[in-house]
Amino acid sequence: MDAPTEGRGSQRCGYVGLVGRPNVGKSTLLNRLLGMKLSIVSRRPQTTRNRLIGVQTRGDTQFVYVDTPGLHGEQKKALNRYLNRSAVTALGDVDVVVMVVEPERWTDDDELVLKHLRRAGRPVVAVVNKVDLIPQKDRLLPFLEKLSQRFEFEEIVPLSASKGHNVEPLEEILRRFLPEAPFLFPEDQVTDRSERFLVAELIREQLMRTLGQEVPYSTTVEVEAFEDEDGRSRIAAVIWVERDGQKAIVIGKGGQQLKRIGQQARAQIQDLLERRVHLDLWVKIRDGWADDERAMKSLGYDD
Structure with a gap:
């Protein structure tokens, strides 16, 4: 899928969905993109329970990030079913999706995320988070190659949300997929939550x-x-x-x-x-x- 044509002198504004299985670092990535702590984080999976919007305005571009609960196969309780519904529903309302994964690890829940992305039909950028935990970077290359074969990602971006490594190039990529449109929020607003x-x-x-x-x-x-x-x-x-x-x-x-x-x-x-x-x-x-x-x-x- 081709990125939208770049315009001149006009504002860009759109929704960016952050999705992935539990505990891959979506909320940490959101906080890093915003430059502040908005979404809570812990080492436990399913820390995020509600869709959370974070707004970042940079120059002529407003990114409206949507942090979602981690998609997971286990749906024993109504709460688990709610978390999955919340994440899947968000996919239909965004302009571009960021799928967050961990390096050297692919699970059934990652596959579940891809299943929903295929149905959504949105452009998808893959983020391989936590690359700072891989001491030998050449070990990452085989994983990136396999990842590129799993889905037609627009781009694959290795980064570290916790350290802030390689996050700026991600923003530049995402901007290409935001439509030319006026800002949805005041420039100083960072969320729609109370x-x-x-x-x-x-x-x-x-x-x-x-x-x-x-x-x-x-x-x-x-x-x-x-x-x-x-x-x-x-x-x-x-x-x-x-x-x-x-x-x-x-x-x-x-x-x-x-x-x-x-x-x-x-x-x-x-x-x-x-x-x-x-x-x-x-x-x-x-x-x-x-x-x-x-x-x-x-x-x-x-x-």
Whole structure:
């Protein structure tokens, strides 16, 4: 597929979908492209649960990046099905797709992503992320060759999102596929999400980073109160879990685990809001919420 014809003296604006299986670094790449932390990250798969738009305006071009949950074959719960629907739906609404993969690793979930890309019919740029973890660069060449045979990618770009290596050439490539169109957002806007949403995500990030293997996937966060007064924000949020045992783990002995989560989240929220924050956290039980579509909608997981 040929790239759009380059125009002169006109604005370009369009949507760029970031897709891939869980834990390949899509959110890290988004943050690097934006030059700021917008999407939460952790070493655990399925950290991203909602489509998140990040806006980057550079000169006459506005990139509207769409970070999506990782596509995965396992769909045991309603939450897993929601994550996949969210990612697949985004493919139909973008001008160009960035498929993020890891070097020297190809899984059934990567193949699932390609299956959906073939159906979407959008131009696709492959990004091979985490190349900084490959000590001998000549080992990368056979993987790149095999990758080029799997799909008709417009370009294949090896890079390191965490280190920022080779990210600028990716932007130059993506710009070619954006239509000539006026900007969709003010030049200083970076997302369409509310502060409430971003605050809830920062709290959930600490849950993903702090808790044991399974518990984070049974938690979600709901901001119940958000008030600004005297140059500071007072925020009250509920951490929802599915069972009594999970509640005890989140709280920890003598409340120390919850206190630690709150302290770490508060620091992140203060950086985001650029003001002092008073944060109150509670842990409550909502039995089986992750497999109950009505409960999920009430907690913000709504198509």
